[in-house]
Amino acid sequence: MIEKKHIIDRFTSYVTIDTESDPNSNTTPSTEKQWNLANKLVEELKQIGLEDVTIDENAYIMATLPSNVSYPVPVIGFISHFDTSPDFTGANVKPQIIENYDGKDIVLNEEQNIILSPDYFEDLLMYKGQTLITTDGTTLLGADDKAGITEIVSAMEYLINNPEIKHGKIRVGFTPDEEIGRGAHKFDVEKFGAEWAYTMDGSQVGELEYENFNAAGAVVTIKGKIVHPGYAKGKMINSMYIATDYINSLPRLETPEHTEGREGFFHLHTIDGSVDETKLQYIIRDHNKEHFEARKEMMKELANDINEQFQMEAVSVKIKDQYFNMREKIEPVMHIVSIAKEAMEQLGFKPLIKPIRGGTDGSQLSFMGLPCPNIFAGGHNFHGRYEYVPVESIIKATEVIVKIAELTAKDLTNYKSGEE
Template identity: 50%
Template sequence: MTLDKTSLVNRFLSYTRFDSRSDAAFDCCPSTPGQLVLAKHLAAELKELGLSDIRLDENGYLTATLPANGCPNAPTVGLLAHFDTAPDFAGKDVKARIVSYQGGDITLNEDPAIIMTTADFPELSQYEGQDIIVTDGTTLLGADDKAGIAAIVSAIEYLIHHPEIPHGTIRLGFTPDEEIGRGADRFDVAAFGADFAYTIDGEGLGGIEYENFNAANAKLLIHGRNVHPGASKHKMINALTIAAEFQMMLPAGEKPEYTADYEGFFHVNQMNGSVESAELKLLIRDHDRANFEKRKRYLTSLAQLLNEKYGSGTLELEIKDSYYNMREQIEPVFHVVELACEAMKAVGLEPKTTPIRGGTDGARLSFMGLPCPNLFSGGHNAHGKFEFLPVPSLLKVAETAVEVLKLAGQIKKK
């Protein structure tokens, strides 16, 4: 298989020029207009390639079909990626460039000095001798998930240009607002019509993921009482002090910076307020459902304890589940994982099955009736200025997608 590497790289670079960062502060869908601009651009590109049934709705969900070619009884397979980049870091005016990496540190920007070091990012050393796509250090790159989009479109383009390759019906889906947890909110699984699908949204090379965190978001509102500090003894209730006390009561070692693999955590990711009132937001994550429920009960007990200490109603805790571990939905149809592993081996990769320490649209879609493991997209250090994408890895993503679709065409739908 020989995909056009130059076309693939240029396609990815063209997508990075769109400012498609999502924003949870807005309730509209998509949450930012830039995502819809990219969606319209991609819809036109898919039409030019000759795909059928191209539909882009007002919410920024884009779907398209490549009809079956010689495999009428094969299952319908979906490939999915998301338009938005993370709100954590700037995504406008991305200045992506290709570095011929010969080892050592990479200077992203000389003024101001921004250097990606092998001490901080030892995985860089794996790509010595390769071309790597980086930014100037003032924005993220957007490989999460524009690398996934580019790989999918290039894989489909390859199949269109090689009609001698048989395959079943292929459905493409591109969604908004994945980074703020809304990517599957308005996705019509029934209309999509796939028997199973893959999100192409993982980091690194050769990864396949079918386990993810059970996830919930918690919001703690704290009501204090402000009194002049010169006359506040036994009168003031400092909401900021209580917020800090609540955080310090969380298990010290169960935070993201101290955990890995299957270890769960509590993550306080926002705290603001004043003496009079404060708000604390945190994430609850655990792969094990029983431990996940235990973590939620623990937060509730902390709030109750502090309400007993400071007075009923001082703390208001709200916990909302976000998504669950898709493993329980994937295990009954595990052949979709085995098929992806076989495809990776066919392109010279050793599959790596690791748990996702985060979420993916595939998790929610799996619970909506569309089994949807997650495949690698090749990038590293997503959501920040040190994000990078090795060109050979991007090529392997597209090659893997082609092989998945070829192998799926050999299956007879039950």
């Protein structure tokens, strides 16, 4: 059995170390403080008995659990990231342990009247009777993705302590800067040496994902003409009004707050404007590659239409692809999803196979030659003060890792049938 107190102690030791990443930094890792947890993890991996524990100049950590069988078994990997999101502070995290949750409001911070309520966050009701770890309302928690790290380290420790469980060679990888989209940028796939891997970075119990958005970022620049407002008639062109026209000309219901599942969107996340010039920053997302390309084309065509109307180069659009849907890289090796699905079913809970409405290191890694679906890590309400994780979910995810290792050491013929 995986001991609950051991899990809590390990997890809280991670989340109390500030590892917030910084999108404005050009270094890797993007913040010096990420080294604090990275170096701790290196020592812990050695302490529990893993081999070939390495950390490179960019803080990418790798380690090996050797095979304990005499026959060939595919080398598999498990990967998580140790940075936390810059969306909300991760400094001075004070985790609160809620034993035997009763299904009622949780007072995170009495002084500031910050309440974690099932009236708003209905998922809480799934965890009545369980042990929750929450914030104190002033920081995020960091379950994204320190829960994933906890699960991987704990699973490796469990396999070492229970050698009767047969498994092949397992590689472990921990990365910086995933939250700012750089987690896989400097990941050495060849050095990692796995045939496939799983990121432990999802949310509720059962999540198993091998589809994600195709993603791009767009900067729309609108040029106006500044003239003294007292003498502006027929001369001034206010770029902010043109920007408003541009914004309103895109499909209003194809935004994050109106979409779900595989529905794509345009998301305007930043406006910086004056009469003379306005910049709009968008992210473009769609699971369907054709729809994704159509979205990018729509933004360009809209700019052309406005330029034609004003008879000048009023609007320019620069679009940069960010990542792509890993489904095309996973489908040829769907047995790796089937193994994870079987692991969950053998442990007695239902796999929730669904697309990720976001990005994942697994997407980039899949296109770098390491097919990498995503498995739940257990947390909810990431990147903010209402983040929480049930300890039982961390334990279940740890058990899934162990079970995947066990299943991979068995005959894979049944999983691979039908892939050709």
